[in-house]
Amino acid sequence: EAQVTQNPRYLITVTGKKLTVTCSQNMNHEYMSWYRQDPGLGLRQIYYSMNVEVTDKGDVPEGYKVSRKEKRNFPLILESPSPNQTSLYFCASSFLGQGSYEQYFGPGTRLTVT
Amino acid sequence: ELKVEQNPLFLSMQEGKNYTIYCNYSTTSDRLYWYRQDPGKSLESLFVLLSNGAVKQEGRLMASLDTKARLSTLHITAAVHDLSATYFCAPSPSFGAGSYQLTFGKGTKLSVIP
Numbered sequence: 001e002a003q004v005t006q007n008p009r010y011l012i013t014v015t016g017k018k019l020t021v022t023c024s025q026n027m028n029h030e031y032m033s034w035y036r037q038d039p040g041l042g043l044r045q046i047y048y049s050m051n052v053e054v055t056d057k058g059d060v061p062e063g064y065k066v067s068r069k070e071k072r073n074f075p076l077i078l079e080s081p082s083p084n085q086t087s088l089y090f091c092a093s094s095f096l097g098q099g100s101y102e103q104y105f106g107p108g109t110r111l112t113v114t
Numbered sequence: 115e116l117k118v119e120q121n122p123l124f125l126s127m128q129e130g131k132n133y134t135i136y137c138n139y140s141t142t143s144d145r146l147y148w149y150r151q152d153p154g155k156s157l158e159s160l161f162v163l164l165s166n167g168a169v170k171q172e173g174r175l176m177a178s179l180d181t182k183a184r185l186s187t188l189h190i191t192a193a194v195h196d197l198s199a200t201y202f203c204a205p206s207p208s209f210g211a212g213s214y215q216l217t218f219g220k221g222t223k224l225s226v227i228p
Contacts, residue, residue, distance in 0.1 A: 031214070040220075059215070099145070100145075101147065103204075
């Protein structure tokens with residue numbers, strides 16, 4: 001089944017404790033992206049990747065790191081999480097053929113930083 | 115910087131009524147995507163509009179794109195409760211701008227009341 005998976009789905013952590021949220025897709029998509037969703041602010045892009053070893057900042061990259069060492073994986077790293085990073089996070093991917101950016105979303109990761 | 119405005123942000127409508135959601139964006143883009151998010155769920159692709167004048171219909175929903183006016187509409191015909199969800203629009207990145215960042219509208223939360 002074609003899908004984007006994220007782990008963990010729920011995470012409660014404390015300020016300053018490094019964490020990684022994994023994202024994997026099995027559709028051989030070139031484009032991968034991380035978003036955060038906050039009430040009243042909609043969906044905002046954190047980082048995106050056009051392909052292996054190619055990443056760039058989105059709207060709200062501060063406090064986050066990403067890497068794209070393999071085409072299928074795009075982990076999101078919070079090296080020193082803070083309470084303002086409490087949010088719902090989505091990973092997404094898309095096939096770039098013919099210029100399409102139709103996003104396929106993962107199930108989401110709800111992160112709480114205390 | 116691409117700005118995407120959706121109107122209205124909240125919509126409460128009675129079953130059987132018609133209404134239109136508007137998505138305005140600020141820079142040139144020849145494609146636009148609509149997504150649906152059910153409460154507590156992830157986002158799913160609803161419509162892919164690939165060119166100026168494109169019109170797509172699925173059931174009681176119809177989406178259109180006017181790239182010259184930088185406007186897309188999502189029209190709801192004879193609303194039913196099952197359409198209650200949050201709808202997001204997202205134009206494709208503008209090629210040649212050097213960025214492949216995706217910007218979503220803030221979403222329109224639709225509640226259909228019996």
